[in-house]
Structure formats: structure tokens, C-alpha cells
Amino acid sequence: MKLDHIDTKLINLLQEDSKRTNKQLSLLLNLSxxxxxxxxxxxxxxxxxxxxxxxxxxxxxxxxxxxxCHVKLIQHSREYLSVFxxxxxxxxxxxxxxxxxxxxxxxxxxxxxxxxxxREFMVNKLTSIKxxxxxxxxxxxxxxxxxxxxxx
Amino acid sequence: MKLDHIDTKLINLLQEDSKRTNKQLSLLLNLSxxxxxxxxxxxxxxxxxxxxxxxxxxxxxxxxxxxxCHVKLIQHSREYLSVFxxxxxxxxxxxxxxxxxxxxxxxxxxxxxxxxxxREFMVNKLTSIKxxxxxxxxxxxxxxxxxxxxxx
DNA sequence: TATGAAAATATTCGTTC
DNA sequence: GAACGAATATTTTCATA
Numbered sequence: 001m002k003l004d005h006i007d008t009k010l011i012n013l014l015q016e017d018s019k020r021t022n023k024q025l026s027l028l029l030n031l032s033x034x035x036x037x038x039x040x041x042x043x044x045x046x047x048x049x050x051x052x053x054x055x056x057x058x059x060x061x062x063x064x065x066x067x068x069c070h071v072k073l074i075q076h077s078r079e080y081l082s083v084f085x086x087x088x089x090x091x092x093x094x095x096x097x098x099x100x101x102x103x104x105x106x107x108x109x110x111x112x113x114x115x116x117x118x119r120e121f122m123v124n125k126l127t128s129i130k131x132x133x134x135x136x137x138x139x140x141x142x143x144x145x146x147x148x149x150x151x152x
Numbered sequence: 153m154k155l156d157h158i159d160t161k162l163i164n165l166l167q168e169d170s171k172r173t174n175k176q177l178s179l180l181l182n183l184s185x186x187x188x189x190x191x192x193x194x195x196x197x198x199x200x201x202x203x204x205x206x207x208x209x210x211x212x213x214x215x216x217x218x219x220x221c222h223v224k225l226i227q228h229s230r231e232y233l234s235v236f237x238x239x240x241x242x243x244x245x246x247x248x249x250x251x252x253x254x255x256x257x258x259x260x261x262x263x264x265x266x267x268x269x270x271r272e273f274m275v276n277k278l279t280s281i282k283x284x285x286x287x288x289x290x291x292x293x294x295x296x297x298x299x300x301x302x303x304x
Numbered sequence: 305t306a307t308g309a310a311a312a313t314a315t316t317c318g319t320t321c
Numbered sequence: 322g323a324a325c326g327a328a329t330a331t332t333t334t335c336a337t338a
Contacts, residue, residue, distance in 0.1 A: 003213070011213065014206035018170065021332065032306055037333070048212040053205065053300055054166035060200040061155070061163065061304040068252060068259055085296045092303035099294030100220060107220055107290060111302045138259060142251030144237045148205055148300050150263045151244035152213040173313060184325050189315070191323095 001046045006031070008152045010039055011048070015149040018052045055148065063111040066140035067118055069126070070104035074133040087129045093121050104136065153198045158183070160304045162191055163200070167301040170204045207300065215263040218292035219270055221278070222256035226285040239281045245273050256288065 003011070006029055013025060020028075022036045029036060043049045058064045073080050081099075088097045088108070096109035112118045118137075126135070155163070158181055165177060172180075174188045181188060195201045210216045225232050233251075240249045240260070248261035264270045270289075278287070 001212070008213075011206070011208060015208065016203075016205065018204045018206045023332075033333090034306060034335090037335095038305085041334095046212070048208055049206050050209050051168075051207050052170045053168065053207060054163070054170040054201050055203050055205060055300065056163060056167065056200055056302060056304075057202050058302055060153070060198070061160075061302065063302050063304065066250070068250070088296055094297060095299045095301060097296040098218070098220070098292045098298070099296060100290040100292055102288070102290040104290070106296070136254070138252040138254040138256070140250045140252055144240055144249040144251060144258070145246060146250070147247045148207065150208060150210055150213065150215050150247060152208075152215065174315095175313075185314085186316090186326080187324050193315095 001042075001048065003048075003152075007039060007043065010036070011043065011152050012149070014040070014049065058111060062113045065112045065114050065118060067108075067110045067112070068138040068140070069108040069110055070136040070138070071106040071108060071126075072104050072133040072135070073106075073131050075131065076105070080131040084129055084131055091121075091125055093125070153194075153200065155200075155304075159191060159195065162188070163195065163304055164301070166192070166201065210263060214265045217264045217266050217270060219260075219262045219264070220290040220292070221260040221262055222288040222290070223258040223260060223278075224256050224285040224287070225258075225283050227283065228257070232283040236281055236283055243273075243277055245277070 009029060010025065013020060013028060022033045022040070025031075025036045026033045031039075040049070058066065071084075073084060084106075085097075088094055093110050093112055094108050095111055096107075098107050099105060100107050110118070110121065112121055122135070122137075126132070161181060162177065165172060165180060174185045174192070177183075177188045178185045183191075192201070210218065223236075225236060236258075237249075240246055240258075245262050245264055246260050247263055250259050251257060252259050262270070262273065264273055274287070274289075278284070
């Protein structure tokens with residue numbers, strides 16, 4: 001689907017705040033309410049907008065200990081990769097996991113309460129997964145930017 | 153604010169899909185519509201829920217080239233840190249930037265179109281920031297999990 | 305693409321526990 | 322203080338032009 005500049009603006013606006021009403025959007029985009037409605041429906045249908053979610057403050061829910069964990073597997077066979085990946089999917093603490101190039105195979109983003117909870121997570125959950133060669137954890141000590149927006 | 157188990161369930165539900173209506177939520181939580189409404193308003197007021205956003209498919213908007221860039225500064229003075237951080241905030245390509253412990257000072261999550269666009273970003277934007285000592289880029293070659301949900 | 309009616313939803317209010 | 326149902330306001334949805 002080809003996106004015109006109104007679509008891209010709409011996408012950016014909805015990424016910033018999806019609770020804007022169609023009327024508010026219509027004013028920002030110089031369109032009628034129905035036109036906004038139709039465009040959003042189309043973006044949803046085409047799976048350009050995949051879903052809507054509430055964002056929360058990790059501190060307020062006792063999950064302010066954020067860790068980036070770099071994981072290397074002992075070998076890169078298809079079996080090893082898929083076993084690792086299916087295990088990771090089941091771990092609530094892991095909000096993101098990407099297969100990456102470079103020194104490590106995976107980068108994981110992990111939210112826990114504190115170091116003690118992270119230790120338990122590592123010992124009981126992560127490193128109990130087979131085929132993990134090594135891990136390297138980077139602890140978040142400050143948030144400069146934490147957006148879910150992809151500017152288009 | 154103390155969260156009971158209904159609040160945590162509500163938070164998880166809204167992180168998964170914030171377009172659920174209060175009626176749907178009331179059925180899932182065994183509450184009245186008004187009670188759901190009041191609880192959500194409270195979570196918003198207390199800034200536990202900070203905002204609502206649409207999530208999009210990076211591929212469909214030509215931003216499927218995701219890079220984790222690890223940045224080391226030449227020195228850790230307050231001035232260097234704050235100059236770097238204020239510059240980063242202005243870069244649309246950088247969706248996330250965290251100050252971290254370990255071998256590198258910062259981890260950046262960067263969305264661009266392709267390698268060529270990344271090269272331009274590095275040359276013209278990132279490495280033009282003063283005080284950057286070294287960078288190491290990891291290119292995403294697969295998404296195992298990409299959630300914004302923090303399970304509470 | 306726009307208008308406006310109909311349906312669904314969100315919000316407010318008075319009351320109860 | 323939290324929950325409820327009824328009322329009112331707002332928004333979404335959809336038929337029609």
C-alpha cells in the first residue's frame with residue numbers, strides 16, 4: 001500500500017497518542033471525521049497498524065531494573081536456534097528478543113524488579129535453556145529516550 | 153499506589169490491547185463498566201499508565217532495518233554525557249537510548265530503511281556528535297519477540 | 305468524499321455497601 | 322473508598338447522497 005503524506009502524519013499521530021478521537025485527528029489533518037475513520041480502518045486492515053497498547057511506567061509496577069542481555073549460543077544449527085527461541089517466547093521477563101549480527105547472537109531486553117530478581121531469572125530461567133554458550137548483561141543506569149514510535 | 157490483582161490484570165490487558173472497551177474489560181474482570189472506568193482513570197491519574205500508542209509494522213513503512221548501536225564516549229564527564237544525550241533526543245531514527253553499565257556507555261535502538269540509510273545516519277548524524285569514542289553496531293537479522301508489554 | 309442518523313461507547317451522577 | 326445501574330454526552334459506525 002502506498003502511503004501519502006496524510007497517512008504518514010496520521011501514523012505518527014497515532015503512535016504518539018492513540019486515544020485521540022477522530023474529530024481531533026480530523027482537525028489536525030484537515031479532513032472530515034469519516035475520512036479519518038476510513039484511513040485508520042485501511043491502515044488496520046493492511047496491518048500497517050498492528051495493534052494498540054497502553055504504556056506503563058516500569059517504576060510504578062516494580063519493574064524498574066532493565067537489563068540488556070547479549071546471548072551467544074554454543075553453535076548455530078537450526079535446532080539450537082529454534083529451541084532457544086521457543087523457550088525465550090515463554091519468558092514473561094523478556095519483552096524483546098532479536099537475533100543479531102556481531103559478537104553475540106541475540107539481544108534480549110529484560111524487565112525485573114531488582115538485581116536479586118535478575119539473578120533468579122538468570123539462574124532459574126535463562127541459563128537453564130540448553131545451548132547457551134555465554135551471556136553478557138548490561139544494566140540500565142539511565143533512560144535518555146524510550147519511545148515506541150517509528151517516525152515515518 | 154498499591155495495586156491489587158485486578159489492577160495488575162487490567163494493566164496487562166491494556167498493554168496487550170488498549171482498544172478493548174470498558175464493557176469487554178468488565179466481563180474479563182468481573183466488574184461493572186463503571187468500576188473498570190474508575191480504575192483506569194486512577195491508573196492514568198497516578199501515571200502508572202503513561203500513554204496509549206498505536207504499534208506499526210516497520211516493514212510496511214520502510215523501516216525494517218533495525219540496528220542496536222553500542223556507543224562509548226571518550227570520557228565520562230557530566231558535560232560530555234549531557235551534550236551527547238541532548239543530541240540523541242533530536243534524532244528521529246533513534247527510538248530508544250539507554251545509559252548502561254558495561255563495555256559501552258549507551259545502547260541505541262535505531263530504525264532506518266536499509267544499510268545505505270544507516271550509513272548516512274552514522275556519517276551525517278550520529279558520529280557528528282562530539283565526544284563519541286567508538287561505536288559498535290549489531291544488525292537485526294530476526295525478530296523472536298518484540299513486545300512493549302511489561303508483565304506485572 | 306462528505307453528511308448525518310443510528311448504534312456503541314464513555315462519562316457522569318446518585319445511591320448503596 | 323469502591324462498586325453499582327441509570328442518565329447523559331461523546332464517539333464510532335455505516336447508509337446514503
